[in-house]
Amino acid sequence: MTADDSLVHPAPDGIESRPVTTAARLLLGGPVALVTTSWRGTHNVMPLAWHMPVSSDPPLVAIAVEQSRHSVDMITHSEEFALNFPTRPLLHHVQYLGALHGDRVDKFEATQLETFAPTHVSAPLLVECAGWIECEVKEVLPLGDHVLFIGLAVSVRVNAASFGEFWRVGSREELQPLHFLGGHTYSTLHHALEARVPRDFEAPERVLRERLAGELELTQEARERREERLGALQRELDRGNVVDVSELEPEFVPEPDVTLDLSKGVILGGPSDE
């Protein structure tokens, strides 16, 4: 392609510049891990969002831990760590653990987290998690203000209700891993989308355009369904009934931006209950 080809357009509207440190936050959204470590009879646990697979054969994963963290010493000395993927019931524990320093506090005592035995490493594994990876450290790379530990996965276990071939999207919320977005904000997975690519003989441009049109129609349908359900909810409230939305599918639970008239009825189980 030449420099003056049709790909070079001015940036579309709505695009904003952000500080370059935001790069890390754009990359967030994976399941947050609780890194457990053990060394000379002491144990530690820290939440960690900066992780990634770096090789499938051998199965290597990388974690970036800020240099001053107690976990750096624990991992450096023991040459192993375990990644535990916490579920919804541990949401508040995860955030709290990020504010504690393992060199000053016994975090297991402070939080009374339940543990069970690992298979290969000595770091304890945490109950109420959806998956566990035990790792032996293969490389230690100090990079900027973090240390990158490359771990060889020596054992992987999952809660089969949370993970099949991949994370089970739409399973009960308490079984889902927590996805850290930054600050104090986490999310869980609700919708799986299946991508379909054009077959060899199909004109990709036309097929992709048709599929997009199909997707938009589906979105419109979902929106209409949601409005219908909210209308029914409002009618119940108008009759003065108590409405429990905790059993509704997530997409039908009224969001904070939806104004329902509560003057006659009462709504239970909504997001504001937490």
Ligand SMILES: Cc1cc2nc3c(=O)[nH]c(=O)nc-3n(C[C@H](O)[C@H](O)[C@H](O)COP(=O)(O)O)c2cc1C
């Ligand atoms: C959700 C969450 C994700 C975090 N991710 C990382 C991370 O990827 N790397 C890191 O060095 N610190 C991360 N932190 C901060 C550490 O968990 C925190 O500094 C912790 O107290 C370190 O514990 P330690 O000193 O006992 O090792 C995160 C904190 C939270 C709450």
